Amino acid sequence: RVSRALHARRSSGVPLEGRPRRPGSPFSAMRLALLVSYDGTPYRGWTDLRDVALRPALARVLGCPESDLQPGQQPSLPLLEAASRTDAGVHAAGQVCTLSLDDAVPPDRRSRLDTARLAYSLNALLPPEVCVRCAALVGDGFDVRSNVGKQYTYRLSTASTRDPLRRLHEWHAPPRRGRPGWDAAAVASTAAAMLGTHSFAAFGNRPRGGERSVEVDPVCTLSELRLSQGGLSEASSAGRWAFTVRGDRFLYKMVRNLVGSLVKVGYGEMEGGELLEALADGRFRRGESAPL
Numbered sequence: 001r002v003s004r005a006l007h008a009r010r011s012s013g014v015p016l017e018g019r020p021r022r023p024g025s026p027f028s029a030m031r032l033a034l035l036v037s038y039d040g041t042p043y044r045g046w047t048d049l050r051d052v053a054l055r056p057a058l059a060r061v062l063g064c065p066e067s068d069l070q071p072g073q074q075p076s077l078p079l080l081e082a083a084s085r086t087d088a089g090v091h092a093a094g095q096v097c098t099l100s101l102d103d104a105v106p107p108d109r110r111s112r113l114d115t116a117r118l119a120y121s122l123n124a125l126l127p128p129e130v131c132v133r134c135a136a137l138v139g140d141g142f143d144v145r146s147n148v149g150k151q152y153t154y155r156l157s158t159a160s161t162r163d164p165l166r167r168l169h170e171w172h173a174p175p176r177r178g179r180p181g182w183d184a185a186a187v188a189s190t191a192a193a194m195l196g197t198h199s200f201a202a203f204g205n206r207p208r209g210g211e212r213s214v215e216v217d218p219v220c221t222l223s224e225l226r227l228s229q230g231g232l233s234e235a236s237s238a239g240r241w242a243f244t245v246r247g248d249r250f251l252y253k254m255v256r257n258l259v260g261s262l263v264k265v266g267y268g269e270m271e272g273g274e275l276l277e278a279l280a281d282g283r284f285r286r287g288e289s290a291p292l
Contacts, residue, residue: 032115033138034122036095039129041168046085046095049130054080057125058099061118063109083144087253091169094133098144101137113137149223151246154259154290158182158266159239170240171291173263180268184227184241187262190272191225191243194258194279198222202284203258204251218282222247225258253289260290 036054043049058080082097101113115135122132155170157163162172175181201218224246243259261284264270278284 030101030137031098031140031142032101032113032118033096033098033136033142033144034119035133035135036092036097037131037133038092038095039168040086040088040090040092042129044088045090046082048088050080050082050097053126053130054097057122060125061121081144084150084250087256096144098138098142100140149246149248150250151224151244152250152255154243154245154255156241156243156259156263157239158241173267175267182239182266183268184229184266186268186272187227187266190265190275191227191262193272193276194225195222198279199282200251200254200279201282202278203254203261205253205257205289216251218251220247220249220251220254227262256290263290 034054038049040049043052080097080099082095084095086092086095115137119132119135122135126132155166157166157170157172158174159172160174162174163170197219199218200220204216204218222245224244226244228242228244230240230242243262245255245258261270261275265272265275275284
């Protein structure tokens with residue numbers, strides 16, 4: 001079974017504590033920001049989790065108007081915009097999402113909105129794998145997509161045997177018989193050489209669906225691409241690794257393709273120079289995508 005190993009953290013330039021309310025502040029020009037943590041195992045990505053879990057819970061807690069509904073018509077659900085979408089099975093330590101209060105809360109209720117109570121009420125309705133860590137009022141100019149960066153952590157096990165208790169949160173890639181063992185130094189040196197601003201066209205997949213025709217800028221800035229060793233305890237750290245990938249933006253499946261290719265470097269199935277050549281010319285035929 002494919003392991004879910006990718007964790008995402010989104011952050012935005014405005015602190016989630018929100019801005020202090022001033023007397024007479026126009027709440028019509030405010031947005032609600034949520035910091036959401038979730039185990040993405042049962043979901044087909046952010047969009048599925050949003051529509052199945054978050055939007056129905058928000059509709060109940062915010063009391064979206066239903067007086068104008070026709071018989072048999074379903075109430076409209078609040079529109080949520082996230083810092084970024086994620087693949088199926090991806091987990092989040094802190095995904096930021098926002099919605100406009102104009103769309104979700106009647107004007108007479110905005111000044112009485114208690115964000116701490118709202119987060120508590122949402123968590124009472126949400127399934128156990130989803131949690132709103134905090135909620136805050138932010139200015140209408142808060143753009144969740146124009147954030148200060150994104151960080152992924154991809155967990156890997158190179159141990160000879162798999163750990164069933166970690167199967168949903170790490171990729172088990174044991175050494176193959178007759179092949180070289182794991183070379184962490186080769187991975188680290190190759191990863192360091194890929195830092196900076198480059199065209200990562202060689203490591204991005206073509207988007208699916210209606211976005212296939214959209215021209216995507218392949219230039220991204222990687223500020224961190226690091227391999228570290230560690231487990232829950234000293235005894236469990238042997239053969240356990242974590243790739244930390246931080247950047248201003250990522251192409252579709254770029255992180256998984258980077259990690260999968262670096263693992264091939266670590267096992268001697270590919271030279272680190274091949275990744276650097278692919279980075280330079282934008283074409284890569286021997287790469288591998290890490291599993292979900």
